[in-house]
Amino acid sequence: MNNLKNLRGTVDLLPDQLIKWQNVEKIVLEQLARASINEIRTPILEMTELFIRGIGEGTDVVSKEMYTFIDRGERSCTLRPEGTASVARALIQNGMLSNHPLQKLWYMGPMFRYERPQAGRQRQFHQLGVEFIGYDSVRSDVEIIALAWDILGKLGIKELNLEINTLGDLDDRSNFQKSFLKWLDINKDSLDLDSQNRINKNPLRILDSKNIQTKKVLENAPRLFNFLSEKSHKRYSALKRQLEVLKIPYIENFNLVRGLDYYTHTAFEITSGALGSQATVCGGGRYDDLIKQMGGPNTPAIGFAIGLERLILLAGKDFEIPRNTDIYIINQGLIAESLAMDLSRKLRNYDLLVELDLSGASFSKQFKKANKLKSRSIIVIGDDEAVKGEFFIRLFDQSSNGNEEELISFENDIKLENWINNNLLVR
Numbered sequence: 001m002n003n004l005k006n007l008r009g010t011v012d013l014l015p016d017q018l019i020k021w022q023n024v025e026k027i028v029l030e031q032l033a034r035a036s037i038n039e040i041r042t043p044i045l046e047m048t049e050l051f052i053r054g055i056g057e058g059t060d061v062v063s064k065e066m067y068t069f070i071d072r073g074e075r076s077c078t079l080r081p082e083g084t085a086s087v088a089r090a091l092i093q094n095g096m097l098s099n100h101p102l103q104k105l106w107y108m109g110p111m112f113r114y115e116r117p118q119a120g121r122q123r124q125f126h127q128l129g130v131e132f133i134g135y136d137s138v139r140s141d142v143e144i145i146a147l148a149w150d151i152l153g154k155l156g157i158k159e160l161n162l163e164i165n166t167l168g169d170l171d172d173r174s175n176f177q178k179s180f181l182k183w184l185d186i187n188k189d190s191l192d193l194d195s196q197n198r199i200n201k202n203p204l205r206i207l208d209s210k211n212i213q214t215k216k217v218l219e220n221a222p223r224l225f226n227f228l229s230e231k232s233h234k235r236y237s238a239l240k241r242q243l244e245v246l247k248i249p250y251i252e253n254f255n256l257v258r259g260l261d262y263y264t265h266t267a268f269e270i271t272s273g274a275l276g277s278q279a280t281v282c283g284g285g286r287y288d289d290l291i292k293q294m295g296g297p298n299t300p301a302i303g304f305a306i307g308l309e310r311l312i313l314l315a316g317k318d319f320e321i322p323r324n325t326d327i328y329i330i331n332q333g334l335i336a337e338s339l340a341m342d343l344s345r346k347l348r349n350y351d352l353l354v355e356l357d358l359s360g361a362s363f364s365k366q367f368k369k370a371n372k373l374k375s376r377s378i379i380v381i382g383d384d385e386a387v388k389g390e391f392f393i394r395l396f397d398q399s400s401n402g403n404e405e406e407l408i409s410f411e412n413d414i415k416l417e418n419w420i421n422n423n424l425l426v427r
């Protein structure tokens, strides 16, 4: 039998890599907690219809990229390609929109899209998503953009571009679409094949074609911006003004239409040149009609999702450093070993990272290991000490003060706690 391998576009995250993931996730989760955003977890597997209705049949995600299969009960199921539709479904289904019309939610987890894998693009990838449900003011648009911007800032990621656009409301869009379709009819032969195929399925997506020839031709196409109602115009101007007040720099990109059908008014992306061709680390926008379209009450909303693989690529090397071991317990001999085990359990009740050496190797080898791990302190228990019911504890950093070795009895919890408080918990 051939060696078994993972599926193309999926990735094993190994312990060394996960140090960075965990450090990054910690900062992100702290920032979300500070902004009073609550977590929601929805199933990874949903009925296919949810995404067809939620994201739109003509989108690339739904028409080409979904992992869809028939389960044993003959139901069509899909591995979620994104989180917004699932969150909307969960809120409607659990009756959460009548009692708590205003909600700020986040989720984090794997998403699945059958795309061509390349650097920064996988078939199983991870997103952190944030959704503000029931909020319709421009201030909520600004707050959500600022939140995404600040999460990236907290991770020390620099040289980011925030691109914004407005897609207007459904009426604005359908007025534009009529005129755009007429123009497309006349100009279709000058477009690339991919764009030609989109004319009937999802004409708006033609606007963000990356084909150079198509881009040039599009310069003469009607602009969605010119079809916006007075109200939509005002909304967009207010958004720009408020971003300026917060000193969040933005670039207007009238071709930013995003790949999912549910967007209205504000659409935005945050990109970084450091990511190469898959430059978008965060994408989001307003979706005022989605919840109603899915059978819920009329509920405006806005959100974004950050691609975690791309976020990890952007976060600096500082995040790759594991937390130091606080105490390394060196022990040898039968009685010492079981006392050491007992002590390690006691020590883990403090917020300490405790490593118990289980190797049974010589003292000098165990010292070397503690040194390699840069443990902040060590405990030494040999059989001599064990018989007396005692152990040595000392800081391991040769340059630090208070490097005195302390002899502590296993019974003397107060002395141990004092030593920990004075030496390890003062950082």
Ligand code: HAM
Residues within 6 Å of the ligand: 081, 082, 083, 084, 113, 115, 120, 121, 122, 123, 125, 126, 127, 129, 130, 131, 259, 260, 280, 281, 282, 283, 284, 285, 286, 287, 302, 303, 304, 305, 306, 307, 308, 309, 310
């Ligand atoms: P999206 O633009 O499709 O939006 O995805 C958001 C982010 O997920 C992208 O900017 C990218 O960083 C990451 N991403 C997408 N596909 C892949 C892939 N194949 N491999 C690696 N990373 C990927 C959404 O999903 C919307 N649900 C965002 C949203 C929330 N809008 C409103 N609320």
